[in-house]
Amino acid sequence: MRQRIKAFFTYALFWYGFFMLSRLGFMAYQWQFSKELNLEEWLLSCLHGSRLDFSMVGYFLLLPGLLLLLTSYTGGKWPARIISVYTCLLIPIISLLTIVDMELYSAWGFRLDTTPLKYEPEAWVGPSDTWTTIKLLLIGAALIGGSLWVYFQKVRPVFQAIKTDNWKSSLAFLLLTAAMILPIRGSLGMNPINSGFVYYHPNKLFANHAAVNMAWNLMYALTHMNKLSLPKDYFDQEKSQELFGQIYQEKGKTVKLLKNQRPNIIFIGLESFTARLIEVLGGEKGITPTLNQLAKEGVLFDNFYSNADRTEKGIVASLSSYPSHPTSAVIKYPTKTLHLPFLNKDLKKAGYNTALVFGHNMNYVNFRSYFKNAGFDVMVDMEDFDPSTYNSEWGVDDHYAFERLSEEIENLQEPFFTATWTVSSHEPFKVPMETVIEGSDVTSKFLNSAYYTDKSLGEFIERCKKQPWWDNTLVVITADHSVAFAIPGTFNSTDKGRFRIPLIMAGGALAVHDTLIHTYASQNDIASTILGQLDLPHEHYKFGRNVLTDQPNSYAFYTFINGFGILSDSFHIVYDNVGKQYIKKEGKVSQKAMDTGKAHLQMLFTDMDDLDKPSLHAEHQPEK
Structure with missing residues (x-):
């Protein structure tokens, strides 16, 4: 024994x-x-x-x-x-x-x-x-x-x-x-x-x-795989909606930045472009001369944040104003994305011609079903490029994608809306350019690839400026997400730098220049803000708001695995949904602020659960 x-x-x-x-x-x-x-x-x-x-x-x-x-x-x-x-x-x-x-x-x-x-x-x-x-x-x-x-x-x-x-x-x-x-x-x-x-x-x-x-x-x-679990409600539904509604209640009048209400719009999402890359946001010097110049020519948001930490989450946030689920992604569920609002659809209703140039692998994480549900008039993906243009299995070298975008724009009637997301600044960071940032370490490779993307963007912008439609064009530039590992000074989910990204508005359609916006905002606010500039309805983007008003609500919400963070002018809080506690309380943190964060999460869980229930999302029914 x-x-x-x-x-x-x-x-x-x-x-x-x-x-x-x-x-x-x-x-x-x-x-x-x-x-x-x-x-x-x-x-x-x-x-x-x-x-x-x-x-x-x-x-x-x-x-x-x-x-x-x-x-x-x-x-x-x-x-x-x-x-x-x-x-x-x-x-x-x-x-x-x-x-x-x-x-x-x-x-x-x-x-x-x-x-x-x-x-x-x-x-x-x-x-x-x-x-x-x-x-x-x-x-x-x-x-x-x-x-x-x-x-x-x-x-x-x-x-x-x-x-x-x-x-x-x-x-x-x-x-x-x-x-x-x-x-x-x-x-x-x-x-x-x-x-x-x-x-x-x-x-x-x-x-x-x-x-x-x-x-x-x-x-x-x-x-527990494939189980979309919902946490126990923090509040009753009425209380949760009240707290949530206060965040996204628009106040004041829209501050117009445009010369007219129907500009052409070019939306560009840059792969992994953390704010730490960009000199005008206090980042590395000499990596993004194009973005630095565009910020001076147009409007720079210096307190702008990604919705999460993955490309597919950033795309959905930017195009559909839909936050990331802390343990999943709505893009995984085509029956749910079918009922999301889409910026390009709303612009199409207003007379815009739309095109997507997506140099990524469309078969990755349900991109194909999401963009099919979005209903662009023209959709170009990785398979429409010659394989010699591929930088890896991820997609097409950026300068080829921008060249194709230029071609597609020439085939569109005005007003047009185009969207593209770059790929070359994704690992393995191989770019078709003579090395500018020397070094074999991860940081040097990443910085070199970012320099290449910025250079490719600059060449594209210069081509655009020579076109007759440039004076009536708004260019909106942001990132799909930030990155934690490629630049010294690694950040975790409790650090605001982990999610800080650029948002730059440029182009001949702008009536203002060299303008700095300090309002806290996130990718979820892009669609409503653009539609607000055009005097188009945007109330159906329930998780976003027009931040260009004379009484903006300065607020940014982001999620990470099993948690969320909220940033504002006066505080930064981070909640861990595993430990069931706020693990960061920085600044003037009130009980209402903490309750609002939980209400926001509760509304997200509830809404995502209901997305594929048509009777509850009649306003987002797919077009027949």
Whole structure:
């Protein structure tokens, strides 16, 4: 009996040690975040994280526990063989997932779950140089090799030494194995354990993320995959609508920036163009001379933010004024996007001719169904270009895409609306240009690719300025999202710089120049703001508002995995939906502000759940 108990708890200790070592390795690898933690916080992350470690150990002990039950009749040799095979399968799998998680966190800012499975393999990790690859392989080899050595030298012999025993021993182990439900469930209360149980720090998100057991988190996500779960309502519907309505209630009169009400409109979304790239927004010098010049020629919004951190989320926010779901994306559901409002559709009703030039891979994350639902008159995608123009599997080199955009504009009657999103400043950052920013590291490659995109944009703008329609054209330039990993000074979801992007209005149709707008706004406000300039209805964009009024509501809402943030003139708050708490309260934060954030999230969840229920979204019915 003692031999079996020793084997059982030796195996439990082995896996607990593995998870604890993995946690410390994760924290060491993410030193840019963990260096902000003191020794006590390091220890508390390990201590609180032990709850999920014990839960995962409980799962791993189920098979060995049942095999130990049989050793009462067979001895330990052949059960030890089965447990060895079982362990030799688990160690490499968990180790490889561990090193993926280590690197993935740098780019995505959350622990490994099923999110990567929703994207093409190329999107699973951020860009990495040769040294990073070697480093990860060495860590993985050390973790696998070291774990196997410990198992075969210290753990397996304990199983092999087990002798046969009486039936009472097997009964005892049946009860012991059944008792694993306690650490697995992790709680004696009504609710079983979840990752929020180990969130202990009131404002340091990384400390909480470090406490999460990656293997447990992934397993939980896999078992809940494709479930669009809604949180418990924070308020009753009437209260939620009242708070939400105060955010988007338009006040005052529209401040007109245009010479006339029906300009041509060229919308351009720049891949990964964080504000840190742009000199006029306090960013890097010499990377974006075109954007710097356009900002002086037109209107620059210096407190503008992305809706989330992925291209597909930024596109939907910009074109449909629809916020990102914290654990999903509406673009994944074609029956829901069918009922979204679209800027191009509203402009088409006003007499505009519309075209989309999308150099990306249209088959990625349901782009095709979304843009088909949008109903552009002309739609050009990656497949309409010669393969020699492709910069990678992601899409077409930017200067080719801009050339095609110029061609399509020439075929459109005025007034026209065109939309395009660039791709070259996406990893692997390969551009058809002589290198300007030297260096083989990720930062240099990213800056060089951004320089190329800005250069391609500049060439396009110069072509436009030579056309007779330029004096009646508004150019709207923003980014699809910011980026966290490519420029030193990595930001996480609690830092406003993580989501800050440009919004520039330029073109001959502008009546003002060298104008700076300080109002806080986000991609969700683009459609309503443009329509407001044209005196066109925009009330159906319920998650956006016209920010160009003489009484603007300065407010920007963004989401990240299982959380959201709100920025305004006076405060910045960040809410973690796993820990069920505000993890950042900066500035003059009132209870109403915090309630408003929750109401905003509640309205988003409710609305997204109702999107494919036509009776509730009659105003967005697809055209017959």
